[in-house]
Amino acid sequence: QVQLVESGGGLVQAGGSLRLSCAASGRTFSMHTKGWFRQAPGKEREFVAAITWSGGTTYYADSVEGRFTISTDNAKNTVYLQMNSLKPEDTAVYYCAARPGRYTIVAGQYNYWGQGTQVTVSS
Secondary structure, eight states: OOEEEEEOOEEEETTOOEEEEEEEESTTGGGSEEEEEEEOTTSOOEEEEEEOTTSOOEEEOTTTTTTEEEEEEGGGTEEEEEEOSOOGGGOEEEEEEEESSOOOSOGGGOOEEOOOEEEEEEO
């Protein structure tokens, strides 16, 4: 069993930066694929970024490529999302997720979810 707790959300002006953290409990977290998703009001949950269990390969949605960076520290059981050059359209609740299998952008294929953290970008 893996439990996830996000932190680091907040209000930031356009062009600013935030770093989200996701702390995990569970001995096997290091062996999971980790992902970040987001959900804006009235919209479906969408893929943002993912990282393989080893941290060797990362994947990004086109909308955040070059601005966001996902990383993992398996020793600390934590996954991060560094968000730079934020835009108002990045406003959403951000969720971290984990699955024991391979990378996927499909939210329904992730087994474990955090409670979410709000990110609001003002123009």
